[in-house]
Amino acid sequence: MIDRQPCVYILASAPYGTLYIGVTSNLLGRLYEHRTSEIKGFTSRYHVHRLMRFELFDTMEGAIEREKQLKRWHRQCKINLIETDNPHWVDLAVPLGFDPVPPRGRRNGP
Structure with missing residues (x-):
């Protein structure tokens, strides 16, 4: 499990949107947060x-090293x-039991 x-x-706000890379020992708990x-x-x-990708590791040290590597990469x-x-x-979180994230509409005005 x-x-x-x-x-x-790796999380994203939408396809090709804002990206975030993180590391955890409890993916489901962290996704909930x-x-x-x-x-x-x-x-x-x-x-x-939205969960776009995840990689599992045997050790936290390996996961942290990979996180640092990915954060140095260019966006493309x-x-x-x-x-x-x-x-x-x-969104890979949906098959893990999470509800789909509703789409965000553009706000009108300031």
């Missing part, structure tokens, strides 16, 4: 809640990585 295993994950905006910060401010390399296994930008 992936709920208690070191993991690097992101999707409910339980923790205020970047992902809640920019509505980055991150997009290419996502599209390697998820070309249609499907």
Whole structure:
């Protein structure tokens, strides 16, 4: 089960939208925190809640090293990585038991 295993994950606000890379030992718990905006910060401010990719590791050290590597990559390399296994930008959190994130409409006015 992936709920208690070191993991690097990539979230997006929408296809080709704002990206976020994180590391955790509890993917399901961390996704819940992101999707409910339980923790205020970047992902809640920019509505980055869709799981685009995750990689599981045997150790937290390996996961942290991979996270650092991915964060150094240019944006297009991150997009290419996502599209390697998820070309249609499907929210991978839905098959893990989460509700789909509703689409965000554009706000009118200031």
